[in-house]
Amino acid sequence: MTRLLDILLSTIALIVLMPILLPIMIILKFTGEGKVFYLQERVGLNGKKFNILKFATMLENSPSMKNAYITTHGDPRVLPFGRFLRKSKINELVQLINILKGDISVVGPRPQVEAHLALYPQDKLNDILSIKPGLTGIASLFFRDEESMISKSNMDPKEFYKAYIAPYKADLELWYKERQNLYTYFMLIALTAWSVIFSDSKLYRKVFKDLPKPPKELIVEEL
Numbered sequence: 595m596t597r598l599l600d601i602l603l604s605t606i607a608l609i610v611l612m613p614i615l616l617p618i619m620i621i622l623k624f625t626g627e628g629k630v631f632y633l634q635e636r637v638g639l640n641g642k643k644f645n646i647l648k649f650a651t652m653l654e655n656s657p658s659m660k661n662a663y664i665t666t667h668g669d670p671r672v673l674p675f676g677r678f679l680r681k682s683k684i685n686e687l688v689q690l691i692n693i694l695k696g697d698i699s700v701v702g703p704r705p706q707v708e709a710h711l712a713l714y715p716q717d718k719l720n721d722i723l724s725i726k727p728g729l730t731g732i733a734s735l736f737f738r739d740e741e742s743m744i745s746k747s748n749m750d751p752k753e754f755y756k757a758y759i760a761p762y763k764a765d766l767e768l769w770y771k772e773r774q775n776l777y778t779y780f781m782l783i784a785l786t787a788w789s790v791i792f793s794d795s796k797l798y799r800k801v802f803k804d805l806p807k808p809p810k811e812l813i814v815e816e817l
Contacts, residue, residue: 699727
């Protein structure tokens with residue numbers, strides 16, 4: 595059932611969004627490094643690796659530069675137009691193609707690079723990888739401004755990610771695993787659309803009142 599919904603919704607979304615996606619492709623082609631798309635290896639369902647499609651928002655050799663796969667606020671590796679695409683999350687819309695291919699679902703844990711998964715609590719990793727990853731999910735909503743969270747900490751970005759972000763992401767993904775149903779599926783899609791329009795909204799907290807409590811280091815209001 596979910597697979598049919600994924601195909602239907604992603605097809606409709608691609609058709610509706612094409613007038614937005616085409617101009618973005620043109621802008622990217624003639625700005626930055628002239629790259630439109632970027633393929634990045636991610637870990638999917640049951641540990642199977644696949645290439646996720648993204649708009650090119652960073653310098654091509656950014657993974658070999660400082661902080662590797664961890665992006666901070668104002669990161670110099672991010673291209674000028676890419677900054678807008680990342681902030682608005684528009685850079686991830688081309689992953690609708692990954693949904694059609696079956697790599698990911700519309701809703702699920704965000705698929706991670708292998709280096710990020712190494713920072714996750716290992717006792718929870720198998721459970722997380724047993725869920726098909728998605729374009730959006732509860733962790734995507736909470737960590738919408740992850741770059742600012744990392745930047746406003748005095749800790750090394752990698753250590754902060756390992757100490758606070760990865761463990762809480764794991765808790766959120768396991769929360770989702772226990773509540774996988776059509777209500778959660780459609781509600782997370784609706785909340786994602788809401789957050790695109792109202793980027794500072796925390797409506798998901800009111801809708802899902804039983805979310806795991808985050809550590810104080812991740813409370814947005816205190817950042």
